[in-house]
Amino acid sequence: MDADVFPPGFFAREDERTDRTFYGPPRFVTHIDDGAIAAVGDLYAELGIDGSADEPRRVLDLMSSWVSHLRTAPSELVVLGMNAAELDANPLATQRVLADLNEDPVLPFEDASFDAVLCCVSVDYLVRPVEVLREAARVLRPGAPLVLTFSNRLFPTKAVAGWLYADEPGRCTIAATYVRVAGGFDEPEVSLRTPSRRTYRGDPLYAVLARRSG
Numbered sequence: 001m002d003a004d005v006f007p008p009g010f011f012a013r014e015d016e017r018t019d020r021t022f023y024g025p026p027r028f029v030t031h032i033d034d035g036a037i038a039a040v041g042d043l044y045a046e047l048g049i050d051g052s053a054d055e056p057r058r059v060l061d062l063m064s065s066w067v068s069h070l071r072t073a074p075s076e077l078v079v080l081g082m083n084a085a086e087l088d089a090n091p092l093a094t095q096r097v098l099a100d101l102n103e104d105p106v107l108p109f110e111d112a113s114f115d116a117v118l119c120c121v122s123v124d125y126l127v128r129p130v131e132v133l134r135e136a137a138r139v140l141r142p143g144a145p146l147v148l149t150f151s152n153r154l155f156p157t158k159a160v161a162g163w164l165y166a167d168e169p170g171r172c173t174i175a176a177t178y179v180r181v182a183g184g185f186d187e188p189e190v191s192l193r194t195p196s197r198r199t200y201r202g203d204p205l206y207a208v209l210a211r212r213s214g
């Protein structure tokens with residue numbers, strides 16, 4: 001099915017070595033500028049998935065590092081990524097999971113056990129994004145949001161070719177298509193969370209938001 005939607009070579013990468021090689025050394029950096037980081041935090045706060053929520057929230061941050069961009073800590077934050085030192089340094093995390101989603105897209109969590117699944121500036125590195133997002137749907141409670149955010153910066157050798165060579169509107173379409181093909185979500189909403197590209201000189205921040213159906 002995916003082959004009908006994504007042409008041959010779409011998920012090829014210049015660096016096809018195991019991701020453990022590239023992500024072995026920790027990178028204590030931010031991958032987007034302050035304006036884009038603020039836009040991610042605003043979106044999470046607006047959705048009530050940080051510590052500002054009245055009720056307990058169990059949140060999963062996929063492809064995480066030492067920062068999750070939530071303004072305040074949700075009651076539980078599970079961070080999943082490739083680098084142990086980065087995950088250990090994430091001050092909001094209550095659980096840390098080392099996993100390579102390109103080797104095994106299965107999420108090691110119970111069905112319907114999360115109130116939100118996040119993936120910030122990383123969906124472009126997935127070679128099996130549809131399987132990962134199908135898993136995200138499985139672990140989300142009905143009505144709970146999946147939030148994919150991305151900018152125009154990336155590690156070019158690790159991004160999949162289809163994403164790397166797309167323009168910004170094209171990348172929005174790709175991320176929304178991943179969600180639609182995965183299934184289990186209501187229709188995704190695509191938005192630019194930073195000011196208009198005509199006037200704004202900072203990093204753009206796009207969001208694809210979809211709620212678990214049912």
Ligand SMILES: C[S@@+](CC[C@H](N)C(=O)[O-])C[C@H]1O[C@@H](n2cnc3c(N)ncnc32)[C@H](O)[C@@H]1O
Pocket residue numbers: 019023030031062063064065067068080081082083086099100101102103119120121122125
């Ligand atoms: C550009 S960084 C973004 C980190 C963080 N989400 C942020 O907003 O700053 C990409 C992240 O994706 C994670 N990652 C890359 N490939 C992965 C894979 N195959 N499985 C799981 N995580 C992966 C890396 O550990 C890295 O932290």
